[in-house]
Amino acid sequence: MPAKATRAAFGEALLDLGSRDERIVTLDADLSKSTMTAAFARKFPERAFNLGIAESNMIGVGAGLALTGKIPFACSFACFVVGRFETIRISVAYTNANVKIVGTHAGIAIGEDGYSQMGLEDVAALRALPNVLIVQPADELETKQAVAWAVAHQGPVYLRLTRQALEPVSAPDYRFEIGRWATLKPGTDVTLVASGGTVFNALEAARKLEADGISAEVINAASLKPLDEDTLVRSAGRTRHVVTVEDHSIAGGLGGAVAESLADVLPTPVKRLGVTGFGESGEPRALYAKHGLDPAGITASVRKFLGR
């Protein structure tokens, strides 16, 4: 499979699943061309609603539709949709409405548009809400399976997707399961837990580290809520050093979730790699390099963390 943006994979999955399930509807806030629901909207215009630049209403209308038996996908950039937190909290989470909130343009990887369009705190915010499950797929295959799972799951879901193309990382026979993490590469010296846009870089970093005699285990944490605590604890118990890698703030996202979990069950040193600050304009690869999220940056951080 060639590299593909998970937002693109999402759009294709919608078209496929939506043609077989009439309950699926889409909602957008004037970003349908960017969230990639546009193809679905062209094919099923009576089931696609563009609420204009009014995300709170979009979310609320989605919740209302869910309460009449529809399966709404309410889509916008991660920062804009999760930014309407109170509406998600009450109309979706507390109501337990069957809304699938889709936040695209995750992280600094969106590049030149800069800080105001970057989703950097969305996972941290939603983790605190009961009822909302959080999934960030790492490639096309995983995305399509995650969307199918989301349709089947009864209850609110937050799906975090990328603007940029992601290289395939999943095995061809991979099956997405909520609350289960795939170990992409076994290792014994350090556990690298990555999610979404950083998984491939974590794998590349692990290859570099291997060459230097450091055995890194690489885990794809697509299921952010719930975590796969079993896999995490087993790996942390073996390596005794955990590094998290995410295109998100280092406060409260994957790193925060991992640190909370281990502190509870198996206190382990955890180094959180991610974004500090608001993000900025720049070419995506340059941004990743600046924030230490490219393979070289991850490798350097791991070596420093291990004192090797």
Added chain:
Amino acid sequence: MSDRKLDAIARACRVQIIRMLTHAGSGHPGGSLSVIDLLVAIAFGRLRHDPRRPDWPDRDRIVLSKGHAVPALYTVMARAGYFPEEQLVTLRKLGSPLQGHPDRVALPGIEAATGSLGQGLSLACGMALGLRMAGSPARVYCILGDGEVQEGQVWEAAMAAPKLGQPEHALDNLTVIVDYNKIQLDDFVARILDLEPLVAKWQGFGWPVLEIDGHDLPQIDKALDQAEATRGRPSLIVAHTVKGKGVSFMENNPEWHGKSPKPAEAVAAIREILGVSEAAWDGYLATDRTTHALVDELRALDKK
């Protein structure tokens, strides 16, 4: 149902509102008393629903967007048979299905989790749209508070509603009512953030607007009929009401937005609601055992 019967139900509901708030020791009497006539007119005048089947797909829905007035809704639901009237005194108690603000998970029959103001209209629009898409004849009634109309999300929904689903699934199954009692929490609405010209604003957004006295049952009925008859878009009813209606010391008084009456105040309120003078009260209580028992029940709260 005749207006006289609806009047009697509204009176009984007012008594229960006072009763349950006194037991709870907290809650919102002013806005509950201003909205009760509207709720009674809808629920007992025309709502198609079945208390034994709160999930009936084609039921009419009430979205009480001004969720803090939920005591009013609870009294209506109890009277309709969703739960025993005795449960009303469990309002806001730990573990009670009668949560301080509407909770559709805790209490079957509640349509939406409201109370965080500004979200109900969007929900109501989504419901109305979904019902139209399903070919259901059901209607959705959404009740907003006037202070609530200051929330931006209300205007997002107001902008969208006349356009959503056009033309096949236009939201003409949606009737929205603003309980315009002119008072919010901190003060009179006009002194906090005046909404005028309220009617013109909604008309500017494409809504047909009817203005009524929100305590006049024939006017309420006529306006609801007119809304129902309007094809092609949803309707708005601006209902001029009195906060605390029915209790002289609560009427038009911002103090009674979110304060529950003490037992002695509750008894005085109930006397007024029943239309009995102070002089005639003791004599009246001797003839009305139910009210007498209620008065005793409330007085007993003082001793706790």
